[in-house]
Amino acid sequence: MKRLIGKLGLLALPFILWPLVEVFFLPMNFFTFRIWETISVNTMRVMSGPFYPNMHMKMEEEGELAPHTAFAEKRVVEWYTDEYGYRNRDSKCDVLLIGDSNITGAKLSQEETLAEVLERQLGKDVYSFAPATMNRFLATDRFQETPPELVIVSSIERRILQLPPVGDNGLNSKLRNISGNIINSSPALTWMAVTADRISKLGLYHKTLANIERSFGKKEYISYNNEFFIEGDTANRTYSEDEIQYIADVLEGYKLALQERGIRFLFMPIPNKENIYYQLLPSKKKPDFLPRLMAELRRREVEAVDLQSNFEELYQDQKVPLYPADDAHWNHVAVKVAAGLVTARLQSEGPAQNKDPNYFVQFSDEKRMQN
Template sequence: MAKLIFRIFIFSTPFFLLLLLELFVVPFGAFNFRSWEAFRPKQFFSALPGPFYPNKYLEKVEKGDLGPHTKFAVFKNVVWQTDKYGYRTSNNSSYHDVVIVGDSNIVGSGMSQEDILSEVLEKKSQLSVYPYSPSRIEYFLSEDRFKNDNPKIVILSCVERELNGVFLPAKALISPDENIFDRTYNPFLSYLDGKLRNNAFGVKLVAFLDQALNPNIFRFIRSEITGEVPAPLYTYASGKTLFFQGEAANKDVSSEDIEKISDFVEKLRDDLNERGIHIIFLPIPNKENIYYKMLPSQKKPIFLRDLISELNKRNIDLIDTQTLFEDAYEKQGIKPYHTDDTHWNSNGVKIASDELMKHINKQMQANEITNGN
């Protein structure tokens, strides 16, 4: 028995030492190819207040999500910082004029902090802009800090490939006689959840346990040895430009599904308006959409164009990123996406932010007139 225990000790010691190395010696994020993986909880999501480890700062050289171990990888110098809630911002204001609810594009995967949409808009507008991302509109609607102090504007964003999927709520909110703000949650569970998430020591302890129980160093060693690619890899005659879904991204979407998405956005618009919140819809085209000529079939997708057309008929305030990105790429040669990553780059953010500023300024002026300022 003693020999068995000794052998187990000898066998496990190197792994334990590697774990201690990651937790206490090397800088945070040293064993991740992207900052996203360093900040993202692996196990205790529900016990943390947001999508990332809170109150963390990291400067890192990282690679895109599509080909980190390939010859197509592009090295990028990035800065990441999260607030006490675990969102990618250094803005600690208790009130925000603008809140952006969206996905990994809004987080700014592949970009440094100063280049992400919320930071760019904040500098341009001189308003407090909060990136409530990655998240869903339902979570924003149930978050006490936004219930108690409404933002003036919500920018609702979603990448094209998710519009007919996870963008829509699991349980329909689209009922003519139900206001989305009237949806109730178990008060005891809500109270308990709030106590856990607002306890600074508890949050710090949970984050540490999550890192300790899910070390990155072993995955890092394995991926370095095997050259493992974390996502599907599509590359065509485009050469070094990689795609997440390839031609499958440009599939047709039925008119019924376009109606369903439009109904949802319209319902959100109406219910948010009742609460004094103006919504701006920001769809983000798939990389495969704008770069469709790089794909074998060269079939131009029409889904996002048709959705934007339908939403315009319903007077939804939106950003026509389909036209903006097409014109920038085809007429000016501006590439709005990283070559080795699924997400948009600083060019894409600039295109969107320039147009968003027109809508934000118009709405803020309308608010001043309404309030008699």
């Protein structure tokens, strides 16, 4: 029995030691194609943020929809994360952005993220709190001690219905705030949490599995006219009136919760790539979800920024690309448009300007230079 246990131990030894080799001897991004996977928190969900804190990385990335294929568009990007594990150079905050991976800036370099572009335009400190939710914000004590002037909640169109109502899963957010504060208070605890999380990622295993699936064609890509999509035609489905009313209730709840704290609220939905590029899809169906939602929010006096109509004019009339061909996230041009619309909204007494002609001139010139 002892001999059998010894042999089994020797057999298992490489599998036990290899994750340690990955963490202590190989570069952090040795098996990853994006910084996102490299520094995102995998299992240690007790840390403050979604990424490892105090990081600075630069690498050549590929889009999430066609990595390691002939369709991948490679691009060098740079990342910084702050002491809390969010993608910021520091933790100063006058304006706070809550959102998903678009707000984080997948496939964008640090200076191209919405937080940094908006910061340059507004002349205020803009903080990217993403990926995160309104409830995570409400449960984070550093924002209670020093609240921002404005909170902008953003979501990609396909996930808007998943935005949680105020108070939903609030206990988990409060517990993570407490555990995150404890870990952040000690460099040793932070190092142990990051190291344990890196060990759990098993980079070689997951890369090998992905390569095998790709070799056998198990990874399906939705592609039309050399553009890759995450959902295809199903993204442009028709939403019921009950769904419109439900999400309007959620967003109005956000406004009221912030209003009680003296904080201004602004909602900014980001159109799906399928929405703006709908003419490339087989059905060629133009979605109406966002216009209907925006109309209901106006009726309820919930401030919102309309990106869809501006994106449509830029792409369909000006032929300006707003999403990478191999990725579903917006590109740096779309970010500049969004930042300009938010800035116009905040600097005007009335509704946001529908568009800035200077943007169209600038982006048309930029497109000609790229071509």
